[in-house]
Amino acid sequence: MTTSRSTQSVRAVTLERPTPTAARDAIADGLEREALVTVFGRCTVDYDGRASSQLAAGDRHVMLKPDGAALVHTDEGQQPVNWQPPGCAHDVFCEPVAGEDESDEPEADGSGSGSNSGNGNDSASSSDDVSDSDTDTDTATLVLESTRSTPEERLLVRFQNVLQVSTFAGTDEGELTLSGTEADLRDRILENPDLLESGFTPLATERDTPAGAIDIYGEDDAGRTVIVELKRRRVGPDAVSQLRRYVDALERDLHADTTLRGILVAPSVTERAQRLLGEHGLEFVSLEPTDSD
Amino acid sequence: MTTSRSTQSVRAVTLERPTPTAARDAIADGLEREALVTVFGRCTVDYDGRASSQLAAGDRHVMLKPDGAALVHTDEGQQPVNWQPPGCAHDVFCEPVAGEDESDEPEADGSGSGSNSGNGNDSASSSDDVSDSDTDTDTATLVLESTRSTPEERLLVRFQNVLQVSTFAGTDEGELTLSGTEADLRDRILENPDLLESGFTPLATERDTPAGAIDIYGEDDAGRTVIVELKRRRVGPDAVSQLRRYVDALERDLHADTTLRGILVAPSVTERAQRLLGEHGLEFVSLEPTDSD
DNA sequence: TTGTGGATGTCGCCG
DNA sequence: CGGCGACGTCCACAA
Numbered sequence: 079m080t081t082s083r084s085t086q087s088v089r090a091v092t093l094e095r096p097t098p099t100a101a102r103d104a105i106a107d108g109l110e111r112e113a114l115v116t117v118f119g120r121c122t123v124d125y126d127g128r129a130s131s132q133l134a135a136g137d138r139h140v141m142l143k144p145d146g147a148a149l150v151h152t153d154e155g156q157q158p159v160n161w162q163p164p165g166c167a168h169d170v171f172c173e174p175v176a177g178e179d180e181s182d183e184p185e186a187d188g189s190g191s192g193s194n195s196g197n198g199n200d201s202a203s204s205s206d207d208v209s210d211s212d213t214d215t216d217t218a219t220l221v222l223e224s225t226r227s228t229p230e231e232r233l234l235v236r237f238q239n240v241l242q243v244s245t246f247a248g249t250d251e252g253e254l255t256l257s258g259t260e261a262d263l264r265d266r267i268l269e270n271p272d273l274l275e276s277g278f279t280p281l282a283t284e285r286d287t288p289a290g291a292i293d294i295y296g297e298d299d300a301g302r303t304v305i306v307e308l309k310r311r312r313v314g315p316d317a318v319s320q321l322r323r324y325v326d327a328l329e330r331d332l333h334a335d336t337t338l339r340g341i342l343v344a345p346s347v348t349e350r351a352q353r354l355l356g357e358h359g360l361e362f363v364s365l366e367p368t369d370s371d
Numbered sequence: 372m373t374t375s376r377s378t379q380s381v382r383a384v385t386l387e388r389p390t391p392t393a394a395r396d397a398i399a400d401g402l403e404r405e406a407l408v409t410v411f412g413r414c415t416v417d418y419d420g421r422a423s424s425q426l427a428a429g430d431r432h433v434m435l436k437p438d439g440a441a442l443v444h445t446d447e448g449q450q451p452v453n454w455q456p457p458g459c460a461h462d463v464f465c466e467p468v469a470g471e472d473e474s475d476e477p478e479a480d481g482s483g484s485g486s487n488s489g490n491g492n493d494s495a496s497s498s499d500d501v502s503d504s505d506t507d508t509d510t511a512t513l514v515l516e517s518t519r520s521t522p523e524e525r526l527l528v529r530f531q532n533v534l535q536v537s538t539f540a541g542t543d544e545g546e547l548t549l550s551g552t553e554a555d556l557r558d559r560i561l562e563n564p565d566l567l568e569s570g571f572t573p574l575a576t577e578r579d580t581p582a583g584a585i586d587i588y589g590e591d592d593a594g595r596t597v598i599v600e601l602k603r604r605r606v607g608p609d610a611v612s613q614l615r616r617y618v619d620a621l622e623r624d625l626h627a628d629t630t631l632r633g634i635l636v637a638p639s640v641t642e643r644a645q646r647l648l649g650e651h652g653l654e655f656v657s658l659e660p661t662d663s664d
Numbered sequence: 665t666t667g668t669g670g671a672t673g674t675c676g677c678c679g
Numbered sequence: 680c681g682g683c684g685a686c687g688t689c690c691a692c693a694a
Contacts, residue, residue, distance in 0.1 A: 089430075090411060090534040092385055114432060114446050116409070118383060118539050128604070128687040129551030129660075137382075137541025139407060139434070147449045152543045153407050156440045156456050157674060159547055163449050163689075228665080231687080241383040242537060246411050248430025250445045254452055258422030260670065289608065289643070290668065291693095310671080311421070314683060315582065319612035320669085323647070348682060350582070354616075367422075421672040450689060456674075521680080524672075553685065583683065603686085607668060613684085641667060 093243045098172045098218040101243045105142075105170040105222070108245030112144040115168075117222065119240035123150055123160045127231025133159060140222060140235055142168045148224040148233055162224040162233045169225070172218040173236070260310045263343065263367040264293060267306070271296070274343065274363055278304065289327030290320075302339055303328070309344035310367045317342060318354040325360070386536045391465045391511040394533045398435075398463040398515070401538030405437040408461075410515065412533035416443050416453045420524025426452060433515060433528055435461045441517040441526055455517040455526045462518070465511040466529070553603045556636065556660040557586060560599070564589070567636065567656055571597065582620030583613075595632055596621070602637035603660045610635060611647040618653070 093104050101117070108115040117140045123133040133150075138159070141149040148162035222235040264283060271278040277299025285295035294306035305328060307321040325340040332338075340360040347355070347362055355362055386397050394410070401408040410433045416426040426443075431452070434442040441455035515528040557576060564571040570592025578588035587599035598621060600614040618633040625631075633653040640648070640655055648655055 090387060092387060092535060092537075094383060094385060114411075114444075116432070118537075118541070120541075122545070125687075129549055131547055131549040131687080133547045134545035136543030136545035137539070138543060139409070139539065141432070141444065143444075143446055143448075145447045147447075149444075149449065151407075151434065151436075151442075153436055153541060154438045154440075154457065154543075155436075155675085156442070156454060157686095157688090161449060161687085163687095164447065229687095241539065241541075242385060244385075244411075244535060244537070246430070246432065246534065248411070248413075248446060248534075250429030250431065250447075252415070252427035252429035254424055254426045256422055256424040256672080258672075289647075312681095315616060316609065316613070316684085319616060320609070323608060323612060350682080354582075418672070424672080448690085450671095450673085454672080456672090522672090549687080551687075605666095609669080643667080 089247050091245045094241070096240055096243055098220040098237070098240065101220050101237075101240045102170050102172050104243050104245065105220075109142065109144075109168050109170065111245070111247060113245040113247045114144060115142040116140065116242075116244045116246070117142075117220075117235075117237070117240060118242045119220075120238040121150075122236050122238075124234045124236075125160050125232070128229055131160065135238055137241075142222065142224070146224075146226070148222070150233075150235060160233060160235075162226065162231065166224045166226040166231075166233075169223040171221055171223070173221050174218060258310065258367045260293075260308050260367065263308050263310055263365060266367070266369070267294060267308075267343070267365070273365060274306065274341065275304075287324055287327040288331055289323040292324050292328070298339065302336065303332075304339045304341060306341050306343055309342070311344065312346045312348065313342065313344045314348045314351050315354050317344065318347075318351050318358070318360065321360055322358050325358075382540050384538045387534070389533055389536055391513040391530070391533070394513050394530075394536045395463050395465050397536050397538065398513075402435065402437075402461050402463065404538070404540060406538040406540045407437060408435040409433065409535075409537045409539070410435075410513075410528075410530070410533060411535045412513075413531040414443075415529050415531075417527045417529075418453050418525070421522055424453065428531055430534075435515065435517070439517070439519070441515070443526075443528060453526060453528075455519065455524065459517045459519040459524075459526075462516040464514055464516075466514050467511060551603065551660045553586075553601050553660065556601050556603055556658060559660070559662070560587060560601075560636070560658070566658060567599065567634065568597075580617055580620040581624055582616040585617050585621070591632065595629065596625075597632045597634060599634050599636055602635070604637065605639045605641065606635065606637045606644055607641045608644050608647050610637065611640075611644050611651070611653065614653055615651050618651075 093100060105115050120135055120137050122135050125131045139151045145164040146166040147164040149158040150160040152159050220237040220240055224233040267274050268280055271280055278296055280294050280296040282295040284291045292305050293308040296304050298304050305324050309317050321340045321342050325338050329338055341363055343363045343365050345366045346364060386393060398408050413428055413430050415428050418424045432444045438457040439459040440457040442451040443453040445452050513530040513533055517526040560567050561573055564573055571589055573587050573589040575588040577584045585598050586601045589597050591597050598617050602610050614633045614635050618631050622631055634656055636656045636658050638659045639657060
């Protein structure tokens with residue numbers, strides 16, 4: 079039933095249809111080793127924290143990351159149906175009763191067999207493994223719990239059956255390079271200010287105002303102050319409001335008698351945004367983050 | 372090496388350290404069967420679409436969902452390092468060369484051994500399996516490709532080695548119930564309008580204005596029109612701007628000679644937002660989405 | 665820790 | 680399909 083392969087070190091360990099206690103031990107071991115742990119099986123999920131949710135039983139894929147993140151995925155959607163952010167403490171244990179009792183509380187009695195904070199402090203899991211009672215294999219329920227504070231949040235996954243448990247030890251030094259971002263659009267304009275407007279001179283980026291930081295602050299060929307707000311993609315009313323806030327704030331801040339120019343730079347704008355721009359005397363320049371080859 | 376268990380039907384199939392061609396066949400089979408497919412191994416990832424990215428080699432967990440979603444997870448972070456939204460067509464094949472050639476293009480020569488659109492139309496994968504050449508097992512590279520159009524996007528995952536391939540067949544009818552949302556906050560006020568302010572009378576929700584829909588539209592005990600914007604959590608300047616847009620739009624729309632009242636309802640506001648509220652004559656009422664027990 | 669705004673945001677609703 | 684706004688948004692960065 080257990081199948082583990084090792085070449086140099088054990089990189090991946092997989093159990094298929096393990097008993098709850100076997101699953102618990104494998105998962106606890108994986109958490110201990112700072113491995114990435116996955117569990118697939120029929121489960122219910124309960125969350126309580128910033129909001130609260132309950133999810134009826136279904137087959138799902140659960141991932142526990144060594145940084146404390148937890149993800150519950152169904153067979154649909156890009157987003158997990160439930161999750162927990164990095165920095166959480168994962169715990170795994172078996173509950174004696176598999177049934178329909180209503181009490182959500184697994185009784186914080188320290189019976190967790192594996193505890194793992196996002197900081198890698200493996201405290202309180204050195205000698206208490208022995209105290210874990212192997213409740214009846216057939217009736218026990220595997221439970222995953224992931225908690226954090228600030229804000230207080232708890233995720234509880236109860237498995238009715240477990241089809242697979244895997245632990246993966248890996249390394250990932252690979253860096254992600256990404257292009258087509260707002261930063262690329264900014265750099266593009268800084269390198270060639272005429273793309274915005276002939277005679278435009280950038281003076282600062284991230285210039286602070288009482289309302290926030292201006293993406294690009296500069297002046298036009300007539301010496302008028304220009305405030306530029308950048309968006310990497312087509313924008314709606316929110317971006318116009320954002321630009322307006324900056325223009326308003328800077329006008330007050332500088333006690334400007336002359337009107338400042340506000341320019342929204344994006345590939346395109348929606349109609350409503352276009353109208354808002356006009357209402358507030360703001361301008362629009364169409365530019366994409368990267369040169370369209 | 373292959374370990375598959377079946378109880379009633381095959382629910383989960385797992386290969387450990389498969390050859391590239393074995394991995395390819397198992398994945399293609401999983402996609403065919405509309406299963407959830409996972410692959411763990413050392414890989415590079417390239418994305419091109421709304422933006423474009425390259426990710427150097429590292430150990431990652433890749434999930435292909437039957438609805439066309441693809442997720443590439445490292446051992447850190449709640450978010451995938453790369454992904455593809457639902458509706459994509461997944462493909463899997465082996466490239467003959469494992470090396471360092473620069474060409475990103477796998478040559479759209481129809482050599483894909485498994486193709487799966489999000490709509491479940493398993494076209495073009497009935498009889499072409501035989502034509503897949505089993506390129507040299509030791510030098511072949513497993514490649515996952517996930518593409519879509521509108522916008523045109525492509526994700527390419529190349530595996531230097533595969534530690535595990537799994538396919539999961541499951542069902543998930545479970546419904547998620549969530550509380551603590553903005554809708555809960557709205558209902559709370561509609562049930563007890565005095566929570567907002569003594570004498571408040573809600574008249575409509577989602578009332579349309581040229582600037583968008585107002586969360587709650589009503590009037591106070593003096594008959595003045597009230598525009599309410601709801602937020603489930605502490606808010607910043609963006610929410611104030613949003614409320615302001617609605618108030619402005621409705622004032623114009625109604626040619627209102629009397630000033631409309633705009634009230635932001637949220638658990639709390641940041642200082643900058645507070646100041647913005649004051650500058651624009653808007654009000655704030657502190658309320659949480661659910662009764663604090 | 666909190667504030668602020670970007671994101672290949674994703675997702676649902678509606679025109 | 681595009682617009683629009685919510686989201687347990689997540690996330691990096693600055694104060």
